[in-house]
Amino acid sequence: xxxxxxxxxxxxxxxxxxxxxxxxxxxxxxxxxxxxxxxxxxxxxxxxxxxxxxxxxxxxxxxxxxxxxxxxxxxxxxxxxxxxxxxxxxxxxxxxxxxxxxxxxxxxxxxxxxxxxxxxxxxxxxxxxxxxxxxxxxxxxxxxxxxxxxxxxxxxxxxxxxxxxxxxxxxxxxxxxxxxxxxxxxxxxxxxxxxxxxxxxxxxxxxxxxxxxxxxxx
Numbered sequence: 214x215x216x217x218x219x220x221x222x223x224x225x226x227x228x229x230x231x232x233x234x235x236x237x238x239x240x241x242x243x244x245x246x247x248x249x250x251x252x253x254x255x256x257x258x259x260x261x262x263x264x265x266x267x268x269x270x271x272x273x274x275x276x277x278x279x280x281x282x283x284x285x286x287x288x289x290x291x292x293x294x295x296x297x298x299x300x301x302x303x304x305x306x307x308x309x310x311x312x313x314x315x316x317x318x319x320x321x322x323x324x325x326x327x328x329x330x331x332x333x334x335x336x337x338x339x340x341x342x343x344x345x346x347x348x349x350x351x352x353x354x355x356x357x358x359x360x361x362x363x364x365x366x367x368x369x370x371x372x373x374x375x376x377x378x379x380x381x382x383x384x385x386x387x388x389x390x391x392x393x394x395x396x397x398x399x400x401x402x403x404x405x406x407x408x409x410x411x412x413x414x415x416x417x418x419x420x421x422x423x424x425x426x427x428x429x430x431x
Contacts, residue, residue: 214425218415221273223339225410228273229263229356231428238263238354239273239343243336243410251408253364258357258426261414265352272346294395301391311386321382324394325375328401336410353431358414358423365417371404 219228221239229238244262245251266273305311310320378397382390407413417423 216418216425218418220275222275223273223343225336225339226273226343227415228266231425235268236265237268237270238356239266239347240356240414241340241343242412242414245412245414248408248412250360251365251368251412253366253369255360255362255364258359259423260355260357262431263354263356263428264347265354267348270348273343298391298395301394302388305390306388311388311390314383317383317390320394321379321397324398325401328398329405332402332405332410339410354428355431356428357426358418359426361422361424363420363422365413365422367413368404368408371400371407374400375404 215232217230218240219230221228225241225243227240227242229240231238240261240263242261244260246260247254247256250256250259310316375397378393378400382393382397385393414423
């Protein structure tokens with residue numbers, strides 16, 4: 214049985230169509246269980262929760278045209294990143310934080326905490342928006358996928374980059390640490406997305422990391 218995944222207009226949700234099923238589903242990727250699968254461990258099965266949708270329901274469909282392209286967004290974000298970097302650089306220089314190892318480590322993990330809170334708030338808002346769009350009395354189902362011998366290691370890639378940032382961060386002592394904090398925050402966002410709110414379920418399925426096992430009503 215083949216599964217077709219499509220991106221929706223809400224980040225942590227994907228539209229799912231299964232051969233032989235008259236309905237389509239909206240899948241909440243943040244419900245993937247167990248989460249250890251994203252760290253390369255191989256449980257026999259993983260599960261993810263979905264809600265049944267009518268084929269004609271287009272409330273989660275992406276529009277063909279977007280208001281801003283990637284390059285436009287990048288240009289808009291650059292001034293914000295520059296302002297943040299300048300503020301952090303002045304903070305490190307004026308308060309001689311570069312010489313205080315313990316405080317530097319605290320600031321490093323605060324940058325990861327800020328990224329966590331951003332993702333947590335985004336997930337909360339996404340669930341609220343989805344709940345408003347879903348028809349009342351929608352049928353809840355659970356998709357079970359069987360793991361193969363291929364491991365999903367995406368989380369380790371971003372964790373390695375976090376550790377590399379920490380190493381460079383501790384080596385610098387000229388105020389440039391602010392740039393590393395900004396970079397680490399961005400990498401942390403990607404880490405939380407990949408192992409928490411938007412694990413690569415569709416990628417793993419298309420590349421035979423996962424195979425269809427069953428779908429059952431909750």
